[in-house]
Amino acid sequence: MRVRVKIRRFNPEQDRRPYWATYTVDAEPTDRVLDLLVQIKSYQDGTLTFRRSCAHGVCGSDAVVINGRNRLACKELVQDVGRSIQIEALRGLPVIKDLVVDMEPFFRQYRSILPFLINDEPAPYDERLQSPEARARYDDTTKCILCAACTTSCPSYWASSDYVGPAAIVQAHRFIFDDRDRGAQARLAILAEGTGVWRCHTIYNCTEACPRGIQVTQAIGEVKKAITTGEIR
Amino acid sequence: MAMTDAVLRRERTGSKFETYMWFFTRVSGILFLLMGAFNIIYANLAGGQGNMDVGAQMRWAFFPISFHVESSAVEVTPNFSNPFWQVYSFLLLAFTATHGYNGIRVILQDYVRYPLLLAWLKALLFLLWAGLILASIFLIFVFAG
Numbered sequence: 001m002r003v004r005v006k007i008r009r010f011n012p013e014q015d016r017r018p019y020w021a022t023y024t025v026d027a028e029p030t031d032r033v034l035d036l037l038v039q040i041k042s043y044q045d046g047t048l049t050f051r052r053s054c055a056h057g058v059c060g061s062d063a064v065v066i067n068g069r070n071r072l073a074c075k076e077l078v079q080d081v082g083r084s085i086q087i088e089a090l091r092g093l094p095v096i097k098d099l100v101v102d103m104e105p106f107f108r109q110y111r112s113i114l115p116f117l118i119n120d121e122p123a124p125y126d127e128r129l130q131s132p133e134a135r136a137r138y139d140d141t142t143k144c145i146l147c148a149a150c151t152t153s154c155p156s157y158w159a160s161s162d163y164v165g166p167a168a169i170v171q172a173h174r175f176i177f178d179d180r181d182r183g184a185q186a187r188l189a190i191l192a193e194g195t196g197v198w199r200c201h202t203i204y205n206c207t208e209a210c211p212r213g214i215q216v217t218q219a220i221g222e223v224k225k226a227i228t229t230g231e232i233r
Numbered sequence: 234m235a236m237t238d239a240v241l242r243r244e245r246t247g248s249k250f251e252t253y254m255w256f257f258t259r260v261s262g263i264l265f266l267l268m269g270a271f272n273i274i275y276a277n278l279a280g281g282q283g284n285m286d287v288g289a290q291m292r293w294a295f296f297p298i299s300f301h302v303e304s305s306a307v308e309v310t311p312n313f314s315n316p317f318w319q320v321y322s323f324l325l326l327a328f329t330a331t332h333g334y335n336g337i338r339v340i341l342q343d344y345v346r347y348p349l350l351l352a353w354l355k356a357l358l359f360l361l362w363a364g365l366i367l368a369s370i371f372l373i374f375v376f377a378g
Contacts, residue, residue: 156343160343192249192252194248198252
């Protein structure tokens with residue numbers, strides 16, 4: 001089938017503003033949107049720039065806006081998006097070129113919530129054991145691949161990049177509700193500040209955008225509850 | 234460990250204002266709806282039924298002062314003469330005003346990008362809020378009381 005791909009392109013060295021370029025590609029219904037991008041770059045226009053690494057929905061490199069929704073290009077099939085496909089770079093982050101955005105503001109917010117195990121107690125000889133129930137408590141938020149689809153779908157984040165954003169809160173949730181971790185109060189104090197969870201107005205864009213199906217807004221709600229009640233359950 | 238301690242200390246400023254305001258917004262939102270509903274029910278039980286149009290009922294819900302419902306010929310306006318209705322009306326107004334003004338503050342914080350402009354707008358908002366609270370104290374406890 002013939003597919004019309006419209007891509008929002010921008011080269012800061014040549015263009016004063018982004019423009020839409022249209023390509024026509026032969027594709028199978030079961031092709032992924034990423035296959036179309038690769039085909040365009042290989043056979044039609046070598047200057048097209050996009051990120052991709054594993055191409056199997058695990059590394060989180062190729063999150064883009066497909067027909068207005070934040071999706072991983074490597075997970076989205078042509079048969080699900082139709083014959084007319086519109087692709088643009090993630091919103092809310094500076095565009096470096098074409099579909100490539102500067103992820104540094106996103107990772108800065110990620111680092112601010114201390115995304116690592118904090119436990120100064122001496123570790124046992126082999127490992128810190130955890131029950132399956134305790135592991136299940138935060139299982140959902142361990143699925144995050146840091147693709148930035150949620151954060152860049154959030155109107156609160158578009159309005160103000162001071163907001164830590166859903167992805168950072170998801171990562172904080174992963175450690176706050178881990179019973180081996182001892183840094184929960186420090187993270188909750190960071191997220192209780194003006195740039196933290198209270199900027200979330202439960203718009204649910206993040207949950208809709210997450211390619212891993214994480215219940216992002218629910219995770220944010222659980223962090224809000226932990227901050228207000230002071231209890232981590 | 235020294236390293237984790239340094240990391241933990243660096244990130245803390247410890248302000249709980251936003252947490253309290255978020256909680257207050259939830260609680261006051263529920264409270265002022267219940268208080269408004271109670272006002273309407275009371276007004277109707279006290280003889281307003283059939284005498285007040287919808288507009289008067291709504292005004293009565295959130296600010297039950299006699300000259301707001303003049304046209305309704307209801308004889309039972311509390312008129313803020315009773316300390317219970319004074320405190321009740323003041324709390325209702327204070328909850329509603331603080332809830333609403335805090336909402337505007339949150340919207341400003343979300344959308345105003347210039348720190349100086351934001352500070353000025355927040356100060357202006359605070360003055361409006363404080364003026365409203367003072368005016369309502371005057372109206373309820375001094376003027377009408």
